[in-house]
Amino acid sequence: MEILHTQSQDRRTALIQAACEVIAEKGLEGLRIRVVAARVGINPATMYYYFATKEDLIEGVLDHLFSTLGILSEEPAGTPREQLHAHLSRLSRRMRDDPGLFAVLSEMQLRAGRSFSISRFQEYEEKWHRKLENLLQTGIRQGFWPNYLDPDQVATTIILLMQGAALQTTTGIRRIDNSINQLERWLTGR
Amino acid sequence: MEILHTQSQDRRTALIQAACEVIAEKGLEGLRIRVVAARVGINPATMYYYFATKEDLIEGVLDHLFSTLGILSEEPAGTPREQLHAHLSRLSRRMRDDPGLFAVLSEMQLRAGRSFSISRFQEYEEKWHRKLENLLQTGIRQGFWPNYLDPDQVATTIILLMQGAALQTTTGIRRIDNSINQLERWLTGR
Amino acid sequence: MEILHTQSQDRRTALIQAACEVIAEKGLEGLRIRVVAARVGINPATMYYYFATKEDLIEGVLDHLFSTLGILSEEPAGTPREQLHAHLSRLSRRMRDDPGLFAVLSEMQLRAGRSFSISRFQEYEEKWHRKLENLLQTGIRQGFWPNYLDPDQVATTIILLMQGAALQTTTGIRRIDNSINQLERWLTGR
Amino acid sequence: MEILHTQSQDRRTALIQAACEVIAEKGLEGLRIRVVAARVGINPATMYYYFATKEDLIEGVLDHLFSTLGILSEEPAGTPREQLHAHLSRLSRRMRDDPGLFAVLSEMQLRAGRSFSISRFQEYEEKWHRKLENLLQTGIRQGFWPNYLDPDQVATTIILLMQGAALQTTTGIRRIDNSINQLERWLTGR
DNA sequence: AATGAATGAGAGTTCATTCAT
DNA sequence: AATGAATGAACTCTCATTCAT
Numbered sequence: 001m002e003i004l005h006t007q008s009q010d011r012r013t014a015l016i017q018a019a020c021e022v023i024a025e026k027g028l029e030g031l032r033i034r035v036v037a038a039r040v041g042i043n044p045a046t047m048y049y050y051f052a053t054k055e056d057l058i059e060g061v062l063d064h065l066f067s068t069l070g071i072l073s074e075e076p077a078g079t080p081r082e083q084l085h086a087h088l089s090r091l092s093r094r095m096r097d098d099p100g101l102f103a104v105l106s107e108m109q110l111r112a113g114r115s116f117s118i119s120r121f122q123e124y125e126e127k128w129h130r131k132l133e134n135l136l137q138t139g140i141r142q143g144f145w146p147n148y149l150d151p152d153q154v155a156t157t158i159i160l161l162m163q164g165a166a167l168q169t170t171t172g173i174r175r176i177d178n179s180i181n182q183l184e185r186w187l188t189g190r
Numbered sequence: 191m192e193i194l195h196t197q198s199q200d201r202r203t204a205l206i207q208a209a210c211e212v213i214a215e216k217g218l219e220g221l222r223i224r225v226v227a228a229r230v231g232i233n234p235a236t237m238y239y240y241f242a243t244k245e246d247l248i249e250g251v252l253d254h255l256f257s258t259l260g261i262l263s264e265e266p267a268g269t270p271r272e273q274l275h276a277h278l279s280r281l282s283r284r285m286r287d288d289p290g291l292f293a294v295l296s297e298m299q300l301r302a303g304r305s306f307s308i309s310r311f312q313e314y315e316e317k318w319h320r321k322l323e324n325l326l327q328t329g330i331r332q333g334f335w336p337n338y339l340d341p342d343q344v345a346t347t348i349i350l351l352m353q354g355a356a357l358q359t360t361t362g363i364r365r366i367d368n369s370i371n372q373l374e375r376w377l378t379g380r
Numbered sequence: 381m382e383i384l385h386t387q388s389q390d391r392r393t394a395l396i397q398a399a400c401e402v403i404a405e406k407g408l409e410g411l412r413i414r415v416v417a418a419r420v421g422i423n424p425a426t427m428y429y430y431f432a433t434k435e436d437l438i439e440g441v442l443d444h445l446f447s448t449l450g451i452l453s454e455e456p457a458g459t460p461r462e463q464l465h466a467h468l469s470r471l472s473r474r475m476r477d478d479p480g481l482f483a484v485l486s487e488m489q490l491r492a493g494r495s496f497s498i499s500r501f502q503e504y505e506e507k508w509h510r511k512l513e514n515l516l517q518t519g520i521r522q523g524f525w526p527n528y529l530d531p532d533q534v535a536t537t538i539i540l541l542m543q544g545a546a547l548q549t550t551t552g553i554r555r556i557d558n559s560i561n562q563l564e565r566w567l568t569g570r
Numbered sequence: 571m572e573i574l575h576t577q578s579q580d581r582r583t584a585l586i587q588a589a590c591e592v593i594a595e596k597g598l599e600g601l602r603i604r605v606v607a608a609r610v611g612i613n614p615a616t617m618y619y620y621f622a623t624k625e626d627l628i629e630g631v632l633d634h635l636f637s638t639l640g641i642l643s644e645e646p647a648g649t650p651r652e653q654l655h656a657h658l659s660r661l662s663r664r665m666r667d668d669p670g671l672f673a674v675l676s677e678m679q680l681r682a683g684r685s686f687s688i689s690r691f692q693e694y695e696e697k698w699h700r701k702l703e704n705l706l707q708t709g710i711r712q713g714f715w716p717n718y719l720d721p722d723q724v725a726t727t728i729i730l731l732m733q734g735a736a737l738q739t740t741t742g743i744r745r746i747d748n749s750i751n752q753l754e755r756w757l758t759g760r
Numbered sequence: 761a762a763t764g765a766a767t768g769a770g771a772g773t774t775c776a777t778t779c780a781t
Numbered sequence: 782a783a784t785g786a787a788t789g790a791a792c793t794c795t796c797a798t799t800c801a802t
Contacts, residue, residue, distance in 0.1 A: 008785080027304060029219030033772065043788045045774080054772065106300055106357065113360035114217060122361055150368070157369040161347070164354030167296065170303035171312055178340070179347040186376040223797065233763045235799080244797065407684060409599030413776065423784045425778080434776065486737065490676055493740035494597060502741055530748070537749040541727070544734030547676065550683035551692055558720070559727040566756040603793065613767050624793065
């Protein structure tokens with residue numbers, strides 16, 4: 001019983017994973033049920049046992065994306081500055097090691113305003129923004145960063161920078177690492 | 191003859207313009223020959239007189255895009271700092287007034303690594319990078335910015351920031367203005 | 381053992397009943413195993429324990445239909461005229477109280493010439509015709525109706541009228557009651 | 571130009587005709603675009619050039635049906651009794667010569683309450699009813715039929731009878747002719 | 761220079777049915 | 782006696798593209 005449940009979960013996860021890969025390679029517009037099913041080794045019709053529609057599968061990818069990237073997960077203990085650093089360097093490292101995930105992130109962002117099923121993307125992003133804002137606010141109050149910084153503004157800058165970089169993962173030209181370092185130095189007043 | 195040629199050009203331009211609008215509204219994956227033709231008021235088959243394939247039309251949009259955005263156009267005379275400021279605030283203003291254009295930019299960037307016809311996008315971007323790099327280098331040499339700045343790095347940061355913001359135009363949440371101002375202050379050492 | 385058999389029968393009946401309801405609501409072409417099973421509260425696969433195929437289930441509905449309508453059941457004692465009246469007013473009342481049953485009747489009639497599993501419908505109808513014919517013949521012989529009436533012909537008219545009315549149950553516009561009364565008056569010579 | 575227009579109309583008509591045949595043979599639930607297209611000798615996709623959806627095609631069949639049956643068309647000049655006779659015997663003859671049309675009629679009637687695209691069927695039927703009612707009313711006023719007859723009631727009876735008979739065309743057992751004759755005799759008081 | 765008509769390839773989705781457990 | 786998981790075959794519909802006129 002437990003095993004069956006686990007197998008079933010596994011297949012769901014496998015489908016999401018496969019869909020994620022396909023999106024990274026071919027874009028959301030290149031996502032085909034047939035291809036996803038083939039990667040998992042099942043009949044296309046079987047996908048509909050796990051997801052009611054293609055849109056549902058994409059929603060699954062959306063959730064998977066944010067939980068895998070760990071954008072919203074708790075940072076390890078430390079000063080706000082250390083926490084921000086941990087956050088940024090984790091994302092930076094991840095972007096180097098698994099650029100596909102960030103390609104998917106861009107795909108989602110681009111459709112967030114157009115597709116209903118992806119519109120939940122914006123909630124995730126809002127949470128991300130608030131997380132960064134809180135971190136910055138706390139850090140400024142505790143004197144880790146100069147108090148002329150506007151937490152909201154800086155949070156926005158960080159997110160724009162990360163998403164600009166994510167957008168580049170498909171071509172793979174620009175690197176985010178240096179920009180991140182630079183930004184951290186700027187924040188602390190060089 | 192000359193007149194005919196001009197009319198022909200007009201229609202080509204009209205098709206590109208229409209395609210651009212559709213891409214801004216529905217995304218590249220939502221681009222339909224039928225819809226573009228209808229906007230221009232012609233039969234879909236007629237489009238094939240002006241463009242051999244859909245991809246060709248998209249290439250046309252790509253060229254139109256960069257020339258319209260004026261990313262690569264000469265900046266008005268002034269110090270490097272004034273020129274950079276002019277460049278950034280022009281883009282910033284444009285993004286506010288005509289977000290559709292930047293939505294198209296994101297669409298192109300996202301597919302640049304996947305679609306052959308859009309791969310030329312990267313050349314444009316490369317030119318943009320070099321333009322910024324040169325401007326920064328000159329400015330640093332002339333003492334407008336501190337010399338610990340790395341022109342290449344800063345150029346990258348600017349581009350990432352702009353493209354992150356362009357990506358947001360479909361949802362319209364985050365604004366680039368503040369981030370740009372902040373960046374300029376950081377560059378001059380606050 | 382006996383109990384199990386009874387339970388088994390119950391479930392068979394429940395499935396037929398559910399199928400009957402679905403056919404009344406959505407038509408035979410709208411009949412889905414999934415939906416029938418859900419109404420009974422079982423897994424679709426379980427249905428195949430009780431019926432070999434969907435067609436078998438439909439055959440079950442066919443039998444259920446005629447036994448429930450009581451078209452072929454013995455009429456209460458009385459003169460032929462009373463018996464015919466009882467027959468017609470019972471059907472007429474039934475049509476008002478449970479139109480769904482007659483909707484199913486129409487569905488069956490319509491497919492009777494096309495689907496093998498429903499072709500048995502015609503045997504039922506033949507029996508109905510004979511029953512009416514006998515009743516009329518006896519009544520005419522006994523002087524309840526004028527002898528210029530052709531029992532076969534009148535039986536046909538009655539059946540056509542009833543089925544025309546059954547066909548209307550899905551829209552629910554025309555009523556059979558008045559037509560029946562009128563017919564009975566005509567039969568007796570006004 | 572004129573020729574092209576005619577050809578185009580021809581193909582539309584051919585598609586409707588073919589659809590009509592398929593419905594008569596296999597029922598509305600057995601109607602397949604592929605089959606209809608094949609009968610006309612075109613690619614299935616081409617059907618969508620003439621009809622936006624399958625439903626549209628069915629609506630086309632609905633209109634074709636009533637205009638072909640001539641149910642609502644003007645009757646030749648004559649007394650009301652002659653007109654009614656002409657009407658009924660025309661339908662009766664037609665039912666013998668082209669039973670398929672009446673099979674389609676039944677198919678439509680059966681779905682009239684369920685399918686939006688077929689719901690217009692009821693408007694046609696309402697017109698039919700009014701036509702008969704008027705005819706009967708005039709005839710009664712002019713003394714062709716006894717004045718104890720209720721035009722509305724008789725009109726209903728006629729329609730039910732015809733539709734009951736139409737429903738039988740798929741099996742082809744019962745004949746409407748005798749019932750019609752009988753009815754006409756009854757109307758005139760034998 | 762323009763178009764009406766046509767099409768091939770392929771998309772997502774549905775459903776009766778099967779089978780191991 | 783029951784079910785979760787799986788599937789093959791079919792369905793409607795879309796779209797870039799072609800071609801005779």
